[in-house]
Amino acid sequence: MRRFSWFNATSLTVGFAFLYLPMLILIIYSFNESRLVTVWAGFSTQWYGSLLQNQSFLDAAWVTIQVAVASSTIATILGTMGAYVLVRGGRFMGRTLFSGMIYAPLVMPEVITGLSLLLLFIGIGLDRGIFTVVLAHTTFSMCFVSVVVSSRLVSFDKSLEEAALDLGCSPFDAFRLVTLPIIAPAVISGWLLAFTLSLDDLVIASFTAGPSATTLPIRIFSAVRMGVSPEINALSTIMIAIVTVGVVTASIISKRSSLAQQRDEQAAARAT
Amino acid sequence: MAQTVFAPWDDPQAKPLIQFKNVTKRFGDFTAIENLTQDIYEREFFSLLGPSGCGKTTLMRMLAGFENVTEGQILIAGQDMAHVPPNKRAVNMMFQSYALFPHLSVWENIAFGLKREGKPKAEIEARVDEMLRLTRLVKFAKRKPHQISGGQRQRVALARSLAKAPKLLLLDEPLGALDKKLRQDTQFELMDIQEKTGTTFVIVTHDQEEAMTVSSRVAVMDEGRIIQVATPAQIYEAPNSVYVADFIGDVNIIDGIATRDGDGYRITWAEGQDPFIAKTQNSFADGQRCHLAIRPEKVAILAERPDDSANAIEGQIIDIAYLGNISTYHVKLVNGQMIKAQAANTRRLSRRTFTWEDRVWLSWTDTAAVVLER
Amino acid sequence: MRRFILIAVPYLWLMALFLVPFLIVLKISLSDIALSIPPYTPQLDLTEGWSGIKAFLSQLDFENFTFLTQDPLYWRAYVSSLQIALISTVLTLLVGYPIAYAMAQAPDEWRATLLLLVILPFWTSFLIRVYSWIGILSNEGFLNQFLLWTGIISTPLTILNTNTAVYIGIVYTYLPFMILPIYSALEKMDGSLLEAAEDLGCSRLSAFWLVTVPLSKAGIVAGCFLVFIPALGEFVIPSLLGGSDTLMIGKVLWEEFFSNRDWPVASAVAVILLLILVVPIVLFQRNEQKQRELDQ
Numbered sequence: 046m047r048r049f050s051w052f053n054a055t056s057l058t059v060g061f062a063f064l065y066l067p068m069l070i071l072i073i074y075s076f077n078e079s080r081l082v083t084v085w086a087g088f089s090t091q092w093y094g095s096l097l098q099n100q101s102f103l104d105a106a107w108v109t110i111q112v113a114v115a116s117s118t119i120a121t122i123l124g125t126m127g128a129y130v131l132v133r134g135g136r137f138m139g140r141t142l143f144s145g146m147i148y149a150p151l152v153m154p155e156v157i158t159g160l161s162l163l164l165l166f167i168g169i170g171l172d173r174g175i176f177t178v179v180l181a182h183t184t185f186s187m188c189f190v191s192v193v194v195s196s197r198l199v200s201f202d203k204s205l206e207e208a209a210l211d212l213g214c215s216p217f218d219a220f221r222l223v224t225l226p227i228i229a230p231a232v233i234s235g236w237l238l239a240f241t242l243s244l245d246d247l248v249i250a251s252f253t254a255g256p257s258a259t260t261l262p263i264r265i266f267s268a269v270r271m272g273v274s275p276e277i278n279a280l281s282t283i284m285i286a287i288v289t290v291g292v293v294t295a296s297i298i299s300k301r302s303s304l305a306q307q308r309d310e311q312a313a314a315r316a317t
Numbered sequence: 318m319a320q321t322v323f324a325p326w327d328d329p330q331a332k333p334l335i336q337f338k339n340v341t342k343r344f345g346d347f348t349a350i351e352n353l354t355q356d357i358y359e360r361e362f363f364s365l366l367g368p369s370g371c372g373k374t375t376l377m378r379m380l381a382g383f384e385n386v387t388e389g390q391i392l393i394a395g396q397d398m399a400h401v402p403p404n405k406r407a408v409n410m411m412f413q414s415y416a417l418f419p420h421l422s423v424w425e426n427i428a429f430g431l432k433r434e435g436k437p438k439a440e441i442e443a444r445v446d447e448m449l450r451l452t453r454l455v456k457f458a459k460r461k462p463h464q465i466s467g468g469q470r471q472r473v474a475l476a477r478s479l480a481k482a483p484k485l486l487l488l489d490e491p492l493g494a495l496d497k498k499l500r501q502d503t504q505f506e507l508m509d510i511q512e513k514t515g516t517t518f519v520i521v522t523h524d525q526e527e528a529m530t531v532s533s534r535v536a537v538m539d540e541g542r543i544i545q546v547a548t549p550a551q552i553y554e555a556p557n558s559v560y561v562a563d564f565i566g567d568v569n570i571i572d573g574i575a576t577r578d579g580d581g582y583r584i585t586w587a588e589g590q591d592p593f594i595a596k597t598q599n600s601f602a603d604g605q606r607c608h609l610a611i612r613p614e615k616v617a618i619l620a621e622r623p624d625d626s627a628n629a630i631e632g633q634i635i636d637i638a639y640l641g642n643i644s645t646y647h648v649k650l651v652n653g654q655m656i657k658a659q660a661a662n663t664r665r666l667s668r669r670t671f672t673w674e675d676r677v678w679l680s681w682t683d684t685a686a687v688v689l690e691r
Numbered sequence: 692m693r694r695f696i697l698i699a700v701p702y703l704w705l706m707a708l709f710l711v712p713f714l715i716v717l718k719i720s721l722s723d724i725a726l727s728i729p730p731y732t733p734q735l736d737l738t739e740g741w742s743g744i745k746a747f748l749s750q751l752d753f754e755n756f757t758f759l760t761q762d763p764l765y766w767r768a769y770v771s772s773l774q775i776a777l778i779s780t781v782l783t784l785l786v787g788y789p790i791a792y793a794m795a796q797a798p799d800e801w802r803a804t805l806l807l808l809v810i811l812p813f814w815t816s817f818l819i820r821v822y823s824w825i826g827i828l829s830n831e832g833f834l835n836q837f838l839l840w841t842g843i844i845s846t847p848l849t850i851l852n853t854n855t856a857v858y859i860g861i862v863y864t865y866l867p868f869m870i871l872p873i874y875s876a877l878e879k880m881d882g883s884l885l886e887a888a889e890d891l892g893c894s895r896l897s898a899f900w901l902v903t904v905p906l907s908k909a910g911i912v913a914g915c916f917l918v919f920i921p922a923l924g925e926f927v928i929p930s931l932l933g934g935s936d937t938l939m940i941g942k943v944l945w946e947e948f949f950s951n952r953d954w955p956v957a958s959a960v961a962v963i964l965l966l967i968l969v970v971p972i973v974l975f976q977r978n979e980q981k982q983r984e985l986d987q
């Protein structure tokens with residue numbers, strides 16, 4: 046049995062306090078009565094009320110959700126195709142360029158991605174709005190999806206696909222009936238990652254959105270530049286709560302299923 | 318030429334190198350080693366043999382200093398080891414997994430311990446080269462552990478633990494990962510190295526053949542206790558219990574009741590059958606339950622009843638296992654008991670006398686079997 | 692045919708929305724500012740055919756890049772970005788290593804939870820995590836309140852709007868990127884290696900330096916790049932936590948573009964930022980490649 050040593054317990058406590066105290070303070074002070082955000086004046090939920098009355102936040106949230114759903118869905122399809130091409134595509138002209146284009150956006154500073162896309166949209170005379178943000182987000186998210194999915198594809202036994210082909214599937218059926226179900230967890234995490242990246246993005250959206258489509262991060266950023274406000278605290282609390290519930294649920298589900306699989310395997314081992 | 322036998326354990330003057338004194342080790346409320354007392358002498362090749370989980374590794378790790386003793390004392394060269402950390406002990410261990418440092422070359426792995434001692438550079442180089450020659454690794458000095466074969470890795474681990482010339486070398490299943498042929502070669506190599514360096518070896522193995530080949534003494538363990546310590550020959554010929562007899566090699570066990578008869582015992586084993594006759598140093602009360610243990614190679618298999626044998630019994634061949642040089646016959650006695658008998662295959666297959674279903678006679682002498690209490 | 696579509700769709704998408712925009716940036720960085728829409732010349736006029744292209748090419752020059760080297764503002768911005776990214780990377784390593792180490796040593800049943808706790812902030816909004824420090828670091832913020840209350844200081848410290856706040860912000864937001872690769876390197880490590888080192892005469896501390904650190908080197912290198920590369924082009928953290936004298940290229944580029952509307956200079960700034968990034972990115976790729984080969 047391993048135990049925490051004194052040193053390890055201290056570094057974990059201090060480390061996680063550092064990671065979580067700022068957010069905890071934010072959450073606590075979103076229930077503060079006072080408008081002064083650093084002085085506690087009693088419990089109140091008034092800032093949640095005033096947040097929900099604030100039409101500009103609600104509009105921005107709606108825009109953000111539309112953008113995130115659209116871009117992450119397209120990015121997942123394109124990214125999965127990209128991963129498949131990378132891992133199973135074999136040789137084709139410009140393969141190196143292709144893999145370069147998949148990996149480069151991962152390390153490209155957001156300011157550059159944003160700037161270059163904006164210059165493109167202006168260059169071809171595309172009006173900026175929700176559509177351009179979706180294009181922009183799809184482009185960098187699909188690369189993240191590709192990386193997630195291809196790491197699953199690499200460890201995936203190719204002979205399963207070959208068996209399907211041997212049993213009379215067309216290549217497309219083999220993908221749909223064999224490959225896709227097996228890489229599904231990676232595809233789903235790819236989608237979630239793309240969705241989160243899109244929700245989170247300020248810089249690229251600022252460049253590509255134009256005045257007609259204000260996303261939530263853009264709205265928050267302009268509010269935050271003025272300093273701390275209790276409404277933003279309330280908004281942050283809501284977002285943190287949603288993410289926490291989502292991530293914890295996802296991890297419990299995946300833990301359950303891996304436990305169930307373990308149990309089944311043990312039962313099977315005992316039966317033989 | 319008179320050669321003195323190496324048997325310091327029979328010499329009351331000899332000072333043991335290692336002394337376990339009533340050592341107990343518990344993990345939580347699980348007792349891994351129970352009240353164990355044992356001496357090990359200098360230059361010994363001492364084997365720990367036992368089923369998996371019986372506490373062999375734990376015993377080694379206590380010697381190396383990775384586990385504390387719960388109760389009792391371990392002395393090395395007369396010194397209590399209780400508060401000596403692993404890096405201050407003149408003991409080196411060869412790990413079950415070899416534990417070679419993957420970021421260091423073979424040469425650097427072997428030099429690792431020497432460098433910690435702060436020896437001069439020339440001395441380190443000379444010693445490492447010596448070790449490389451001893452383990453025949455000179456060609457691989459510059460390679461990293463993942464660039465050499467399993468057998469070579471095992472030799473690097475050995476060279477590394479020998480480099481500091483420890484008083485005591487601990488080897489935890491050193492040959493477990495090797496295939497049979499390589500294992501046999503390495504066994505002789507180990508014995509050779511032990512002879513050359515004069516180091517005391519304590520080796521863990523679960524391969525009884527290996528223990529028999531290399532050891533000066535073998536300790537058979539079960540559930541945290543040592544059941545018997547003796548030379549390989551004694552362990553094989555004179556096990557002190559059914560457990561040991563069964564653990565080492567193949568054996569037939571016949572349960573019975575002992576009755577004194579001259580300088581031996583008559584052992585009644587089945588209704589209406591002649592009792593077996595056996596001579597033994599162990600003594601039994603009349604009517605005491607006992608176990609007769611006979612090695613298959615000591616049971617002769619014959620077509621006719623022998624006239625002059627102390628023990629003879631009829632049976633039917635149920636199965637024959639052909640092992641090349643010998644065959645093992647599984648013979649069923651009248652009461653249903655199975656007895657294994659071995660015979661050398663001196664003739665070609667087609668000329669062999671016995672086959673399935675044949676009725677045959679088994680016989681052994683009155684000194685072939687040992688009579689055991691438990 | 693299907694294979695062709697499979698390859699062509701993502702390929703063309705990336706060409707159109709990644710490669711082409713990037714070439715446009717390169718081109719504009721070689722153009723001149725103009726009071727027009729779009730605010731730069733020359734424009735490529737393909738209707739004039741080959742002579743149009745020649746006229747276009749002849750007007751391109753490296754003026755913007757020369758300008759960047761002459762104006763000390765840009766020069767200082769690059770140096771200060773490198774400096775801030777470097778210092779924060781080292782700080783992140785110093786904070787992250789002990790956490791990763793403790794996680795790798797933790798009892799098995801704790802590991803999954805600890806890992807979840809490290810990953811969770813990554814899924815929460817970056818902007819919010821940066822924002823949460825404003826209330827802590829400001830003059831009347833929680834940190835100053837706490838320090839005044841304990842009596843360590845008698846007048847509030849100015850932390851917000853300084854480089855210190857930027858360091859804190861970068862360490863805070865990029866910490867998971869440092870912890871995860873180091874943790875996975877340490878977790879793979881065979882515990883018997885440390886015992887072997889001790890057996891051969893190392894103290895606990897020297898076994899740490901001689902075995903643990905070298906074996907987690909790949910994780911350390913990966914973590915450092917994962918922090919350094921994005922930190923270099925960071926915009927949100929310096930603009931929210933940094934002061935007016937905090938110079939970082941991301942912020943300069945943003946201001947050139949949105950405030951000065953000097954697109955050619957903004958593009959030139961971007962091109963140079965990329966050139967600076969090429970070195971660490973290539974080194975990072977090498978490290979990953981080597982690691983993959985070792986794992987096989």
Ligand SMILES: Nc1ncnc2c1ncn2[C@@H]1O[C@H](COP(=O)(O)OP(=O)(O)O)[C@@H](O)[C@H]1O
Binds near residue numbers: 344370371372373375
């Ligand atoms: N660190 C530990 N904590 C709890 N139990 C242990 C520990 N190490 C060994 N044991 C238990 O002690 C017993 C003996 O183990 P070991 O000495 O490794 O056996 P082996 O003879 O196979 O080498 C086993 O039942 C094992 O589960």
Ligand SMILES: [Mg+2]
Binds near residue numbers: 373374
């Ligand atoms: Mg063991």
